[in-house]
Amino acid sequence: TTVQTHDIRKRFLDHFIRAGHTEVPSASLILDDPNLMFVNAGMVPFKPYFLGQQTPPYSRATSVQKCVRTLDIDEVGVTTRHNTFFQMAGNFSFGDYFKREAITFAWTLLTNSVEDGGYGIDPQKLWPTVYLDDDEAEAIWRDEIGVPAERIQRRGMKDNYWSMGVPGPCGPCSEIFYDRGPEYGKEGGPEADEDRYIEIWNLVFMQNERGEGGGKDNYEILGPLPKQNIDTGMGIERVACLLQGVDNVYETDLLKPIIDLASELTGRGYGRGAHDDDVRFRVIADHARTAALLICDGVLPGNDGRGYVLRRLLRRVVRSVRLLTSASEAAGVTPRAASEPTMGALIGRVIDMMAPSYPELEERREQIVSTAVGEETSFSKTLAAGSKLFTDAATATKAAERSTISGDDAFTLHDTYGFPIDLTLEMAAEAGLTVDQHGFTALMAEQKSRAKADATARKTGHTDLSVYRDLLDRGPTEFTGFGELVSEARVL
Numbered sequence: 001t002t003v004q005t006h007d008i009r010k011r012f013l014d015h016f017i018r019a020g021h022t023e024v025p026s027a028s029l030i031l032d033d034p035n036l037m038f039v040n041a042g043m044v045p046f047k048p049y050f051l052g053q054q055t056p057p058y059s060r061a062t063s064v065q066k067c068v069r070t071l072d073i074d075e076v077g078v079t080t081r082h083n084t085f086f087q088m089a090g091n092f093s094f095g096d097y098f099k100r101e102a103i104t105f106a107w108t109l110l111t112n113s114v115e116d117g118g119y120g121i122d123p124q125k126l127w128p129t130v131y132l133d134d135d136e137a138e139a140i141w142r143d144e145i146g147v148p149a150e151r152i153q154r155r156g157m158k159d160n161y162w163s164m165g166v167p168g169p170c171g172p173c174s175e176i177f178y179d180r181g182p183e184y185g186k187e188g189g190p191e192a193d194e195d196r197y198i199e200i201w202n203l204v205f206m207q208n209e210r211g212e213g214g215g216k217d218n219y220e221i222l223g224p225l226p227k228q229n230i231d232t233g234m235g236i237e238r239v240a241c242l243l244q245g246v247d248n249v250y251e252t253d254l255l256k257p258i259i260d261l262a263s264e265l266t267g268r269g270y271g272r273g274a275h276d277d278d279v280r281f282r283v284i285a286d287h288a289r290t291a292a293l294l295i296c297d298g299v300l301p302g303n304d305g306r307g308y309v310l311r312r313l314l315r316r317v318v319r320s321v322r323l324l325t326s327a328s329e330a331a332g333v334t335p336r337a338a339s340e341p342t343m344g345a346l347i348g349r350v351i352d353m354m355a356p357s358y359p360e361l362e363e364r365r366e367q368i369v370s371t372a373v374g375e376e377t378s379f380s381k382t383l384a385a386g387s388k389l390f391t392d393a394a395t396a397t398k399a400a401e402r403s404t405i406s407g408d409d410a411f412t413l414h415d416t417y418g419f420p421i422d423l424t425l426e427m428a429a430e431a432g433l434t435v436d437q438h439g440f441t442a443l444m445a446e447q448k449s450r451a452k453a454d455a456t457a458r459k460t461g462h463t464d465l466s467v468y469r470d471l472l473d474r475g476p477t478e479f480t481g482f483g484e485l486v487s488e489a490r491v492l
């Protein structure tokens with residue numbers, strides 16, 4: 001029998017409780033932090049302690065934190081290891097233990113036998129990395145843990161140096177990767193191939209103080225901190241994927257049942273060699289789960305900020321279901337999803353799977369389901385309305401003996417009917433047409449700069465406070481603006 005995700009979570013907490021850590025429950029995905037759209041790492045709720053703004057009531061803590069990373073949205077279903085919602089297990093030391101203990105704790109949990117409370121991973125499959133000049137961490141891995149020197153790689157600032165992006169604590173990291181074997185890629189350690197060597201755990205050694213300066217790696221390091229801290233994050237879904245011997249995180253025990261249900265409803269098979277179908281199934285499972293967890297923590301579908309992310313996720317589920325359904329119909333099968341809504345069933349299955357670890361999902365089951373179903377209903381209307389305009393545009397294009405749907409039409413579909421551009425692209429392809437994407441992008445950009453000018457006008461006029469609220473909702477840290485805006489049409 002393989003280890004279930006709930007058990008992986010519990011083993012983690014038990015391991016660190018035995019080692020004197022206080023268990024801290026997961027915080028909500030929504031914290032009152034203007035810099036952050038969603039909690040995206042286990043350390044976020046502990047920030048005030050690391051920044052020295054508050055004194056922690058314990059010197060060692062452990063948690064399994066709900067995380068959402070919208071920046072990974074395009075990776076979902078395409079790589080084997082990225083969820084938009086995932087659970088980050090962590091152990092934290094506030095001025096207590098440092099590198100030696102952090103490395104030893106991680107190693108023993110990963111490699112101890114299942115009988116001894118560990119995960120029973122073969123030590124030969126594990127590859128640690130250290131920061132370029134971190135001889136101390138390297139020596140611990142090599143001389144105390146006994147990892148052969150050739151399996152320890154040194155990496156630069158981008159991968160192995162951490163800060164919060166603002167003046168405050170910073171320091172080198174040591175990450176642990178698992179070798180999935182030659183069928184997953186080329187040899188040579190994580191430096192050579194991060195699909196074959198899967199990152200499972202990041203150990204952050206907060207030992208220095210960061211000064212001013214921009215970005216992830218363009219800042220001054222002022223000197224050592226008076227007190228050193230530890231922050232670690234292990235991905236529960238990734239460990240589940242490896243221990244359960246499945247190909248990707250979407251096929252682990254808490255997500256595969258959602259894929260199975262989607263397969264039943266849409267009449268398409270999963271894992272039968274149709275790559276596009278499989279990606280859609282993985283998107284459905286991942287996004288339905290993230291949506292349920294977000295609604296549970298108080299997010300409602302909306303047109304900006306967090307609400308917009310939720311809307312995008314739910315719409316992507318609806319669209320993926322529809323595309324799978326059409327594929328079935330094209331093959332002569334009429335599945336249930338052709339005549340019934342599916343969101344309620346999918347979200348219900350998510351709650352069944354996740355409630356044992358997050359009982360609040362059960363408590364709010366009805367509200368979560370009805371919110372998601374409401375979005376499904378309204379988006380289905382949008383799709384129905386837009387489809388008529390699309391057909392008219394396609395017919396007109398062909399009648400004029402052209403093969404390209406104009407940027408104007410694509411923009412109207414998007415702007416007036418909320419019609420996602422990738423749907424326009426796909427339907428155009430089905431009709432043997434292309435879309436003037438440059439024209440579309442130009443019109444989108446024009447609209448954005450108009451909106452921005454409006455917002456600035458309102459801001460300087462000090463009349464409309466909603467502008468400030470809007471900016472706060474977005475927050476600079478995750479809503480990095482450009483990337484998100486550029487990808488929003490594609491992602492919808």
Ligand code: ATP
Nearest residue numbers: 069072081082083086199200201202233234235238
């Ligand atoms: P990657 O390089 O694979 O994108 P990362 O370096 O961005 O991962 P960290 O920020 O170091 O990840 O987060 C700590 C741990 O959380 C990772 O080692 C991984 O196990 C897990 N993790 C990070 N992002 C995801 C995700 N999108 N889905 C599932 N697990 C994740």
Ligand code: MG
Nearest residue numbers: 069071072082
């Ligand atoms: Mg990442």
Ligand code: MG
Nearest residue numbers: 159175194199
């Ligand atoms: Mg990484």
Ligand code: MG
Nearest residue numbers: 175199201202
């Ligand atoms: Mg990392």
